[in-house]
Every structure is written in C-alpha cells, then in structure tokens.
Amino acid sequence: xxxxxxxxxxxxxxxTQAARLQATRGMVQLSTGDMLREAVAAGTPVGIKAKxxxxxxxxxxxxxxxxxxxxxxxxxQSSGAIFDGFPRTKHQAExxxxxxxxxxxxxxxxxxxxxxxxxxxxxICGRFTCxxxxxxxxxxxxxxxxxxxxxxxxxxxxxxxxxxxxQTVRTRMAEYRAKTAPILPYYExxxxxxRVDGMASVEEVAAQIDAILxxxx
Ligand code: AP5
Numbered sequence: 001x002x003x004x005x006x007x008x009x010x011x012x013x014x015x016t017q018a019a020r021l022q023a024t025r026g027m028v029q030l031s032t033g034d035m036l037r038e039a040v041a042a043g044t045p046v047g048i049k050a051k052x053x054x055x056x057x058x059x060x061x062x063x064x065x066x067x068x069x070x071x072x073x074x075x076x077q078s079s080g081a082i083f084d085g086f087p088r089t090k091h092q093a094e095x096x097x098x099x100x101x102x103x104x105x106x107x108x109x110x111x112x113x114x115x116x117x118x119x120x121x122x123x124i125c126g127r128f129t130c131x132x133x134x135x136x137x138x139x140x141x142x143x144x145x146x147x148x149x150x151x152x153x154x155x156x157x158x159x160x161x162x163x164x165x166x167q168t169v170r171t172r173m174a175e176y177r178a179k180t181a182p183i184l185p186y187y188e189x190x191x192x193x194x195r196v197d198g199m200a201s202v203e204e205v206a207a208q209i210d211a212i213l214x215x216x217x
Contacts, residue, residue: 001078002213003105003106003108004027004081004082004107004109005083005087005110006083007180008115008198009180010120010169010172010173011124012115014113016136016202025213026079028082029084030072030073030081032088034084037054049064057168057175065092070099088175110187110194111194112184121173123138123141125164127139127160130152132155135150135153196212
C-alpha cells in the first residue's frame with residue numbers, strides 16, 4: 001500500500017495523473033482542490049470561507065485543508081493514497097506526517113512534476129469539463145470528438161473553473177513559488193523526492209510515474 005504526493009505548480013498534471021492512478025491501481029485520490037470546490041458548491045461553512053480566497057488564487061488556511069485531509073484519510077486506509085494539491089506549505093507537510101503516523105503509515109514517494117510555467121498558463125486557461133460527468137477537455141489538446149458534445153455521457157453542457165483565468169493563474173503560480181516549492185528541501189532531506197518530466201505527453205508522464213511506483217524508476 002503506497003502513499004504518495006504529486007507535487008507541482010497549477011496545471012502540472014497532478015489531477016490528471018492522480019485520477020489515472022486511482023482508476024488503474026485502486027489508490028484513493030485525495031485532492032484538496034476538489035474537496036474545497038465541493039464545499040463551495042454545497043455552501044458549507046468551509047466553502048463560504050474558501051470561495052473568495054480560491055477565486056483570488058491564494059491559499060486557503062492550513063487548518064482548514066489539514067482537517068479536510070484528516071477526514072478523508074481513513075477512506076484510503078487499505079488502498080493507498082495519492083495526495084494531489086496537498087501539502088502546499090511546510091505546516092501542511094508537518095501536519096500530514098502526523099496524520100499518517102497516527103494511522104501507522106508513512107510516505108513512500110514525493111513525485112515532483114517538473115514543468116515550464118509559461119506553457120502551463122495556456123494548458124490551464126484552455127481546459128473545461130463536462131458539467132454532467134466531469135470528463136476533462138482542452139480547447140487545443142483534447143477537444144470532444146463531436147464539437148459541443150461530451151464523448152463520455154453525451155451532455156452538451158460544459159463548465160470552466162472560476163480560477164482558470166490568466167490573472168488568477170499567475171497568482172496561483174506565485175503562491176506555488178513562494179509557499180509550496182520551499183517544501184521540496186523538507187522532503188529531499190527525507191530522500192523521498194522523485195522528479196518526472198511534466199512537459200512530456202500524458203502517457204509518457206504516466207509511464208515515468210509507473211516506473212517509480214513499480215520500483216524501476
Ligand atoms: P487545485 O484544485 O489543487 O489546483 P492547482 O494546484 O492550481 O492545480 P490544477 O488542478 O489547476 O492543475 P493540475 O496540476 O491538477 O493539472 P491538471 O491535471 O488539471 O487548487 C485550487 C485552489 O484551491 C488553490 O488555488 C487554493 O486556493 C485552494 N487549495 C487547494 N489545495 C490547497 C491546500 N493544500 N492549501 C491551501 N489551499 C488549497 O492538468 C491541467 C490541464 O493540462 C488539463 O487540461 C489537462 O488535460 C492538461 N494536461 C495534463 N497533463 C498534461 C500533459 N502531460 N501534456 C499536455 N496536457 C496535459
């Protein structure tokens with residue numbers, strides 16, 4: 001049972017690879033971004049606090065996201081966990097270590113998706129999803145086979161994230177550089193960091209991650 005972190009700036013492909021690992025290996029994807037968007041959509045007290053912070057591209061408080069992860073971690077007890085978008089600060093990294101230790105678990109790998117930030121702006125600003133089933137698309141890289149119709153469920157309704165505009169994306173990148181990238185040395189000291197080329201195709205990135213998880217990377 002593996003516990004891994006996917007680390008990288010906005011648009012690096014964390015969600016894409018985490019969803020694939022969940023589908024192919026039965027691991028559980030724990031995305032704090034998805035949890036917060038669910039809370040915003042449901043109008044919970046956490047969602048009300050998070051909504052404006054996320055719209056600006058800033059980080060939600062450590063206490064809120066660490067509590068969200070703690071609540072969901074037990075669901076991944078027997079299958080292994082993929083931490084997607086968490087931790088994002090040193091404080092969150094320390095909180096995760098405690099949450100795992102309390103359950104007799106520890107981290108196996110911190111997989112850093114190394115990317116070119118400028119290319120990510122167009123990746124992010126072009127993406128959209130099916131409003132019904134959530135299937136992901138991109139204006140350039142992955143259009144539906146029939147324009148305006150979801151390949152998976154046939155819906156004609158699509159949506160975009162409110163924080164996927166250039167100005168907010170640049171703030172998200174700056175937050176990553178200032179608060180998240182500095183946690184890499186914390187994991188390097190623990191010899192957990194493995195780097196993959198996040199600019200390669202989705203399939204090539206997947207193969208690099210699989211090699212690490214299978215012990216060949
Ligand atoms: P979150 O939802 O975590 O967003 P993010 O980190 O900004 O990451 P994204 O979801 O934008 O990108 P991704 O790396 O998952 O890439 P994806 O696979 O989608 O966080 C949103 C907000 O919530 C934060 O700004 C913050 O406010 C708050 N938050 C969340 N967690 C928090 C925490 N721990 N602490 C505090 N606040 C928190 O791919 C992007 C696009 O590229 C897609 O279109 C995809 O199809 C395409 N693509 C993926 N891989 C490739 C590839 N190899 N080649 C070509 N295209 C690719």
